Amino acid sequence: MPDISTFSEERLERLQGLLKRRGVILPAFEIHGGSKGLFDFGPVGGRLRNKIQQEWLHHWLSQGDIVEISSPTITPYSVLEASGHVSEFTDFMADCKHCGEASRADTLIEKQVLDADALSIGNLQSIFSKLSPKCPDCGQSTWSDIRAQNLMFNTSIGVxxxxxxxxxxxxxxxxMFTLFPSLYRHFREKLPFGAVQVGKGYRNEISPxxxxxxxxxxxxxxxxxxxDPDTTYTYDFGSMNTQLLVLISDEHGELKMSVGDALEQGIIRHPTVAHFMAQTYNFLHHVGINDSFLRFRQHKKNEMAHYAQDCWDAEIFGSFGWVECVGIAHRxxxxxxAHETYTGKQLRARREFETPQTQVIDGWAMNMATSGPAFRQYAQEVNSMILDLPADCTFPIEITIEDGTVLTIMEEHVKRDQREVKVSGVWFTPHVVEPAFGxxxxxxxxxxxxxxxxxxDGEEYTYFRFKPSVAPIDVCVLPLFEKDGMDKLSKEIHKKLLSQTGLFATYDGSGSIGRRYARADEIGVPYCITIDHQTIEDSTFTIRHRDDGSQERINFDGLLRYIGSIRQSKPIL
RNA sequence: GCGGAUGUGGUGUAGUGGUAGCACUCGAGCCUUCCAAGCUCGCUGCGCGGGUUCGACUCCCGCCAUCCGCACCA
Structure with missing residues (x-):
């Protein structure tokens, strides 16, 4: 296992060379000159990615109240406008004509203008021109026109x-949000529940x-x-009760404690967030992240979106330093x-009261026959204001509606509303906790x-020490020599292995046996089986373990049992 | 997007205004009774496009990509 000083630049270069040479990860479209920010998973990497995604799905689906969905990558404008992405992912840039440096226009005037980042491009341009801020780079104030830079890929749906x-x-x-009604029905209208999705995302980064x-x-x-925001959830953290995590708390700095203790002490502010932190730790550990290079960092209150209650990033240390790999956000x-407001479609859950409640209504309602003609286009708005009037209100009364118009409500425009209604429950908008994995x-x-x-023996020798559950290739079949029937028998065994669901095996017959072991170690194959003369006689062969090179004699069924038991080992819950 | 550096087989490298070597890898064969052995033979390359030139991998320009700063972003 590497320690922190292992991650040198030279090692990184050798690693990247290996990834390319052995077809794990390569720059995409390289024969066409390549394209920034796009990568291929090659013959080995493609399998690795798939296995990690499968492990991830299994990890959450096994919780029982989570389902998998899949939605299109092409998304209508309105969906992302409702979600806030259109504004969030658009930067308004101005270029300094003097030094050529591009800066965000809203950032340059944010000290003088509140909510500068919420302005439309037109308003921003006029205010920006008036204030004419100095370029942070060269101090000049000669600017190009503001241009919108959208970090999402535009497309047109239809021709x-x-x-x-x-x-x-x-x-x-x-x-997952737009599918909420279907999820709610699927789970028989009972919270809590969740949905997962594995897929592609796209961001037109300025500089990948x-x-x-x-x-x-x-x-x-x-x-x-x-x-349900009104329910206090409790979780059994299981083995995570004693597992210490490195937490970088907003208020207390770096701590080492269990999720349970952190929750109890209010460092983690919500039990569901704590639950998903524990589960995230389990998952990352299970797929081969070294625990000592894993920490959770809490977002500072001022860097969290205003609606978020608590937000933690799982950060992993590697050749590029600490990198945020998972975000766990209480949203x-x-x-x-946002989607409900935009579409008018109700996206809520219902909480039934244990005993139906009686609600006494004592106030005023609008008399439509008289107030409709009197207030015309304001009638709707007036109606909602009348409903809020206190029971002891006397008429006439003046009200001011949103656009500043003052209206007088006479007694004949309203009628007294006194009644009792039975309420068996209440509709509310569920809260959501979102673990997002890169x-x-x-x-x-x-x-x-x-x-x-x-x-x-004095020579460089490299391994990928993958956990068997994510290793791209499970078994490599090696004939000791490609003759005397060992080649034929090896190919038969290889074929038999490939017919096993979910198992992937390769065959390698070229070069010395030692060379072939080395090739397998280099791409992290956990087990090699070697077919020798004895195999022809008694159908046993040797299985060699990657990490210590040890060998034992085994037959085909024994091999399947062996691999099966390893692959069934699940993350502890 | 700005500034600087770089770009030669799969990988790592040498080199020249007259189209390229080397090492490892890879493939075929021989040999070999379990950890990159040996021998023989072989495949694969000057990032892309334009210009200068009789001739460009080499010089010039543009683009693309990579790396490092800045900016942007999580």
Missing amino acids: GSSGKAGFLRPETAQG RQGMIRLREFNMAELEYFI GCFDLE IDRIIWHILDHAYDETEK
Whole structure:
């Protein structure tokens, strides 16, 4: 296992060379000159990615109240406008004509203008021109016109004039929110429940850097877990009760404690957030992230979105330093409410009272026959204001509606409303806790942590020490020599292995046996089986373990049992 | 997007205004009774496009990509 000083630049270069040479991760479209921020998973990496995604799905689906969905990557404009992404992912840039440096226009005037980042481009331009801020780089104030820079990929859904605006999704989460009614029905209208989705996300980054850390097309895996804000949830942290985590708390700095203790002491502010932190730790550990390079960092109150109650990032240390790989956010009711407001479709859950409550209504209602003609276009608005009037209110009364118009309400416009209604429950917007995983970043760190440079007889020798559950290739079949029937028998055994669901085996017959072991170690194959003369006689062969090179004799069924028992080992809950 | 550096087989490198070597890898064969052995033979390359030139991998320009700063972003 590497320690922190292992992650040198030279090691990183050798690792990247290996990843390319052995077909794990490579720059995409390289024969065409390549394209920034896009990567291929090659013959080995493709399998690795799939296995990690499968492990991730299994990890959450096994919780029992979580389902998997899949929604389109092409997303209509309105969805992302409702979610706030259109404004969040648009930067208004101005270029300094003197030094050429581009700056965000809203940032330059935010000290003088409140909510500068919420201005439309037109307003921003006029205020910006008036204030004419200095360029932070050269101090001059000669600016180009402000241009909008959208970090989402634009597209058109449909052709020609009938096409409507859309984007490639910048995250998968919106699919879970827009599917809320179906999820609610599926779970028989009972909270809590969740939905996961594994898929691609797209962000047109200005400057993708650092290999797989910032990509323009990336693999993400998100979970939206819907809860009742008025229920106090308790979780059994199981083995995590004693597992100490490194927490970087907003208020207390770096701590080492269990999730349970952190929750009790109010460092983690919500039990569901604590639950998902524990589960995230389990998952990352299970797929091969080294625990000593894993920490959770709490967002500072001022860097959290206003609706968020608590937010933690799982950060993993590797060749690029500490990198945020998972975000666990309590998002309150923000997302469902945003879509509800935008579409008018109710996205709520119902909480039934234990005993129906009687509500006494004592106030005023609008008399439509008289107030309709009297207030015309204001009637709707007046109606809602009348409902809020106290019971002892006397008429006439003056009210001011939103656009400043003052209206006088006479007694004949209203009628007394006194009645009792039975209420059996209440509709509310569920809160949501969202663990969002950057799969590519996690894959990177699995590779970075599993990559082990050693020496063998004075020669460099490298391993990927993948956990068997994520190793791209489960077994490599090697004939001791490709003759005397060993080659034929090896190919038969290889074929038999491939017919096993979920198992992937390769065959390698070229070069000396030692060379072939080395090739397998280099891409992290956990087990090699070698077919020799004895196999022809008694159908047994040797299984060699990657990490210590030890061998034992085994037959085909024994091998399957052996691999099966390893693959069944599940993360502790 | 700005500034600087870089770009030669799969990987790592040498080199020249007259189209390229080396090492490892890879493939075929021989040999070999379990950890990169040996021998023979072989495959694969000057990032892309334009210009200068009789001739460009080499000089010039543009683009693309990579790395490092800045900015942006989580």
